[in-house]
Structures are given as C-alpha cells and as structure tokens.
Amino acid sequence: MVDLLLGLQWGDEGKGKIVDVLTKDYDIIARFQGGPNAGHTLEFDGIKHVLHTIPSGIFHKNAINIVGNGVVIDPVIFKKELDNLDKFNIDIVSKLLISRKAHLILPTHRLLDAASEAAKGKAKIGSTLKGIGPTYMDKTGRNGMRVGDLEFGNWKKKYRALADKHEAMIGFYNVDVQYNLAELETEFFDAVETLKKLSFIDSEEYIFKAQANGQKILAEGAQGSLLDIDFGTYPYVTSSNTTAAGACTGLGVPPNKIEKVYGIFKAYTTRVGSGPFPTELFDQDGETMGRVGNEFGATTGRPRRCGWLDLVALKYAVQINGVTDLMMMKSDVLSGFDKLKVCTAYQYKGETIQHLPYNIESKNVTPVYTELKGWAADLTKMTKAEDLPKALNDYIAFLEQELQVPIKIVSVGPDRLQTIRR
Ligand code: IMP
Secondary structure, eight states: OEEEEEEOSSSOSSHHHHHHHHGGGOSEEEEOSBOTTOOEEEEETTEEEEESSSOTTTTSTTOEEEEOTTBEEOHHHHHHHHHHHGGGTOOHHHHEEEETTOEEOOHHHHHHHHHHHHHHGGGOOOOOOSSHHHHHHHHHTTOOOBGGGGGSTTHHHHHHHHHHHHHHHHHHHTSOOOOOHHHHHHHHHHHHHHHTTSEEEOHHHHHHHHHHTTOOEEEEOOSOGGGOTTTSSTTSSOSSOOSHHHHHHHHTOOGGGEEEEEEEEESSEEEOSSSOOTTBOOSHHHHHHHHHTTOBOTTTOOBOEEEOEEHHHHHHHHHHHTOOEEEEEOGGGGTTOSEEEEEEEEEETTEEESSOOSSOOGGGEEEEEEEEEOOOSOOTTOOSGGGSOHHHHHHHHHHHHHHOSOEEEEEOSSBTTSEEEO
16 A cells, blocks of 8 residues: 655655654655755754655655666765664665666766756756756667666766767756766765665565555655646646656556545645746745744755745645645644735736646736635644644634645754644
C-alpha cells in the first residue's frame, strides 16, 4: 500500500515536517521527483534540519528511505547533506537507498541553468539554479547520466562527452557565466566517490517487493502542484511532475496501489521565483505574513512572496491530485489578523470564473474575496483540536465546505509537537 504526500501550492508548504510526523506509521519513505531545488525543513528537540535530496524519514530509526528514479541528484549537495547527518549516528548505508535510474546533476548542468536564466533577462523563471531544468532536459533528450552508470568503469568517459557538450552549449547562450570547471570537477568527482559508498538499488523492484510483503510506503513529493511541469503556471514551473502522477513514474508505483493522497497547504499562500500569483499582497498584511511566517527560501534564502489563500488554485490542485486528506500548515502565522480574506473566484476578461485560466498572468486575473473573521489567540502552545479558537474552526469549516475534503491536520508551529490532529 502506498500513500502520497504532496504540496498543493507553489512549494514550501511544510512537507518535510509532515513526513517526519507521519513516518512512524510507515516502513518506507520515498522521494519521487525534484532534486536539491527542494528544501524540506524539520524541527524537533530544538534543532532545525534542512534536507534537499534525502527523504524526510531519515531521522526515524525504523524507516527505510529511498531516493526514487524520478529524482535528480547532485552528488556535491548530497555529500553536504550526508556530512550534516554525520553527528546523528544514522546507519546511512542500510537506511538510505538510491535508485540506479535516478539522473545525476553535473556541474555543467548548474552552469547551463545560470546561462539559460541570464539569457532570459526579465523573463527569467527565478530558478534555484541547481541545474534541475538542464538535467531533466538531458533525461528526456536521452543524453543523461544515471546513478547506475557509476557502477561501470567507463562512466568518466560518458561524463566528459556530456560535460564538453554542455560547455559548447553555454557558449551558445552568449552570456557572462564565470566558472572554473577544473575546480568544480574536482569537487564533483570527490562527491561521486562518497555517493558510491551508498546502496544503489533497482528501486521499482524493491518497492514492488515491499508492497507484496505488506510494507507501508509513503511517497514524498517536492515543490508544489502549481509548479508541475504540465499543470503548473508554465513556464514559471519546475521541470518535473510534482502532482500525484509523478509518484507513479518517479517510483514505478501503479495507480491502483495508491490509497491516501495527503495534500499539504499553508493557511495563506507563498511563492518564490517569478510567475503569476493572483492573491499576492504588496501591503502591510503581506509583509506581516512574511515576517511572522519567516518566509525565506530554505534552499536559496530568497524572501518569499506572500498573499491570501487562493481557493481557486487550491481546488484545482485537489482535483488534479485526487486529494483524500488535507493538512493545513502555518495556521499560527494568521493569528492577530482582524479579518482574513480567501479568494473564491477570479474576475477574468469581464467574467467571474472558478478555474485556472490558461493565461493566468496577474494582469489578466483579479481575485474575488470572501472575508472571514480572524482570531487573536496564540496557537503555538495548543495541542488539541478542542483548544482551537472558534474563528479558526470557522475558517477550517469554510475551506472544507469549499474543497469537499476534510482537513485532518492543523499545524500550529514548526516543531513536530506543534501538530493538531482532527
Ligand atoms: P528550479 O526547479 O530550480 O528550476 O526552479 C523553478 C521554479 O520553481 C522557481 O520559481 C523556483 O523558485 C521554484 N522552486 C523550485 N523548487 C522549489 C521549492 O522547493 N520550493 C518552492 N519553490 C521552488
């Protein structure tokens, strides 16, 4: 049996925290797409951990963690993540398994990302510049290098041919990208040696057998549904399928084996990078959300854009993913607002619509808001659903009514313990 856990907005919903909270109920946690553009933050025992490629179940003794075939791995960042885990005495070789079919991010993929963004000028995507797009391009272009290639003696030859091609492509962009490839390669080859110490597996086979043996698997998504390469706000998206279907292709899980689909959303909305964001705020309210919510990218440190909850977009994500259980994060950040706004429709070309139009650029779309009462109480010490203030319960009831899916978890702070089940 496989359950999925996905972000429903533009990423940074708090997936890392919830995976960590849920891990005790699962035998295997498996990442299925994305790469080190993700930053999954976990907090417990007073320590904050940020994971980029490693699944968020790594801190639990009994769970096996799998990096699936749909993930792209940068050995250099991966090594740093492993180094950060050193002090926790985790048996990494037996607890962390890597799909042979996962693609490798080469140093030149990162350079290509930088060149591509520089060439786009004002139209840049706002990429995390981790080489994600160019690596997935090589995957679909059938040129990529995979983890399994490292088990063969001639992998450096393959590497060289691909890196040389990338260098020629960087020249094609005709922009100023400064780099010292020799230095980057020394670091890369060194990190590959670390990666090679881990267990490479045929993960689809492993997962198939685990299911046959009755093990419970949680597939951990990265980024969010509105960054999906097909269904997101293209071209301002990432390069993988962040939606439920991505778990099938990114792990080799058949659709009929998926049971629960946990959809994670923030009680408001944030976005990093460029692209449409109809409910974005440029006023004091947006500033307050950013400050109180500490809305800075876990991977890049960039300030996140903030705005009211967008139910049109959220409904779309619930639909695309077939969400069965919702989890509302960062409810505590909304404490203290007199009134809360929720976008329930868009004005688009003179009409009121309730779906995401093809051309969702902010200049074409004006949000239509419903106002709800805010609450003043500090939620961060609350532990039971009965403690929650009436106005928050009304907010939750309104969302459940609109989305027709129950909100099962309300998060009231970053720590594992600040999690209320309903
Ligand atoms: P890329 O995937 O790094 O190329 O970035 C493409 C877009 O997705 C940019 O707008 C990024 O800010 C956004 N993005 C990528 N990963 C994340 C994430 O983990 N959280 C939020 N936004 C992300």
